[in-house]
Amino acid sequence: MITEIVSGLVSGLVQGHSPTYYQDIRPILADKCIVCHYEGGPSPFSLETFDLVRRRAALIQTVAMTNVMPPTDALSDLGRIAKQDALTSEELIAIQKWVRQGTQKGEEGEAVEPRQQAERVDGTLLLRPTVAAKVRSSGAPFWLSLRIPWSPKEDTLVKSFVIRPRAPFAVRQVLLARDDYELGAKRGAFETYGSMGIDANAFIGAWSPGYFDWHAPGGSGVLVRKGQNLIAQVLYVPTGKEEDGGFDLDLSTEKAAGSQRIARWMSMGTTQLTIPWRLEFQTFSFTRRLSRDVVVSAIVPEARAIATQIRLTAALPSGESKTVFKIGSWDRNWMGAYNFEHAVKLPKGTILKAEIDYDNADHSSFDPNVKTPTVHYGLGPNDEMCWVHIQYFESGR
Numbered sequence: 373m374i375t376e377i378v379s380g381l382v383s384g385l386v387q388g389h390s391p392t393y394y395q396d397i398r399p400i401l402a403d404k405c406i407v408c409h410y411e412g413g414p415s416p417f418s419l420e421t422f423d424l425v426r427r428r429a430a431l432i433q434t435v436a437m438t439n440v441m442p443p444t445d446a447l448s449d450l451g452r453i454a455k456q457d458a459l460t461s462e463e464l465i466a467i468q469k470w471v472r473q474g475t476q477k478g479e480e481g482e483a484v485e486p487r488q489q490a491e492r493v494d495g496t497l498l499l500r501p502t503v504a505a506k507v508r509s510s511g512a513p514f515w516l517s518l519r520i521p522w523s524p525k526e527d528t529l530v531k532s533f534v535i536r537p538r539a540p541f542a543v544r545q546v547l548l549a550r551d552d553y554e555l556g557a558k559r560g561a562f563e564t565y566g567s568m569g570i571d572a573n574a575f576i577g578a579w580s581p582g583y584f585d586w587h588a589p590g591g592s593g594v595l596v597r598k599g600q601n602l603i604a605q606v607l608y609v610p611t612g613k614e615e616d617g618g619f620d621l622d623l624s625t626e627k628a629a630g631s632q633r634i635a636r637w638m639s640m641g642t643t644q645l646t647i648p649w650r651l652e653f654q655t656f657s658f659t660r661r662l663s664r665d666v667v668v669s670a671i672v673p674e675a676r677a678i679a680t681q682i683r684l685t686a687a688l689p690s691g692e693s694k695t696v697f698k699i700g701s702w703d704r705n706w707m708g709a710y711n712f713e714h715a716v717k718l719p720k721g722t723i724l725k726a727e728i729d730y731d732n733a734d735h736s737s738f739d740p741n742v743k744t745p746t747v748h749y750g751l752g753p754n755d756e757m758c759w760v761h762i763q764y765f766e767s768g769r
């Protein structure tokens with residue numbers, strides 16, 4: 373076995389051809405990057421042509437080697453949870469060699485298909501937030517909660533949704549929820565620091581550019597009662613100029629009939645959180661046994677600045693252990709929409725374990741005047757959160 377691997381490596385190095393843009397690099401970018409890096413898209417520049425890519429070759433090599441791009445390190449053993457898988461080692465080697473060997477163009481192939489905006493489907497419902505949110509030109513990313521008036525005339529199931537931002541690069545994540553307590557009417561648009569403070573049972577799902585869109589499995593959905601409204605928490609990223617933070621919400625719905633399966637949320641976590649200053653590493657861990665078969669469609673973690681890693685593992689009744697969801701380096705300014713491409717089944721008897729790691733060491737040691745205090749649970753700008761919310765449907769009906 374070992375000799376096989378070694379000889380495979382050696383022959384790969386010896387026989388490896390010189391990668392070119394058209395033959396080797398463009399297919400990688402088309403597969404894993406252009407979903408965001410297209411003209412007018414959610415990223416700062418397009419990677420659709422040879423010239424555009426060559427100009428940034430060194431930077432592309434750096435972000436690839438450091439696993440910064442594609443920007444998702446949410447992993448699962450059970451299914452795909454982001455549109456882009458990480459670059460494979462073959463792809464990394466191809467990019468590295470291509471840059472080192474002088475960014476050869478190669479034999480020109482057909483042009484990359486320009487990225488298609490998903491078409492609006494007839495019969496979907498278009499909603500908008502009431503206020504026109506402004507995204508300031510500079511500063512740190514920030515969260516706003518916006519009211520989306522709806523008030524359906526009968527109980528309705530939300531089956532899927534898409535967000536169409538007016539300034540795609542300025543909107544990084546949208547968490548959509550039912551406004552059970554009319555918070556939007558009471559508070560208007562308000563800054564949330566990353567948590568609306570509403571009950572997870574009211575969540576519908578999350579949306580991020582370049583991630584799988586949220587959708588309920590066939591024959592199921594999230595129930596919105598007659599007369600209710602929606603609320604969205606939006607993560608905005610300043611782009612260098614002031615932007616319109618508005619968006620269209622394209623909802624696909626159906627009348628609630630009582631025969632469909634309704635989405636539920638299971639929340640693993642705590643409000644009893646105290647992380648002493650200078651404590652470098654602390655893990656909070658929660659377990660739960662499933663009392664019936666379920667299918668899991670999405671995961672919404674809630675954590676803030678000093679969380680470092682989030683894991684959800686499943687000990688299956690068969691004795692096997694699987695990673696349901698893992699974010700290897702949590703970055704609250706880079707939250708994705710953690711929707712499974714296809715909902716995944718977990719059998720009755722499975723033991724779920726959610727773990728969140730925190731690090732409250734003094735990261736500001738370069739500035740002796742800045743001190744990180746003890747961090748507590750809360751909704752304020754300097755507080756922490758500790759939840760892994762799991763959206764599921766009871767199966768076998």
Ligand code: HEC
Binds near residue numbers: 431436582
């Ligand atoms: C999910 C959307 C998305 C995907 C997929 C994606 N990018 Fe990006 N990329 C961004 C955004 C947004 C930025 C802006 C940086 C930021 O805001 O953090 C960025 C920034 C970059 C940068 C500039 C980094 C810097 O330090 O200035 C490079 C280079 C890059 N991406 C290359 C890639 C490559 C190569 C791929 C595919 C392997 C890729 N990206 C996939 C969204 C994406």
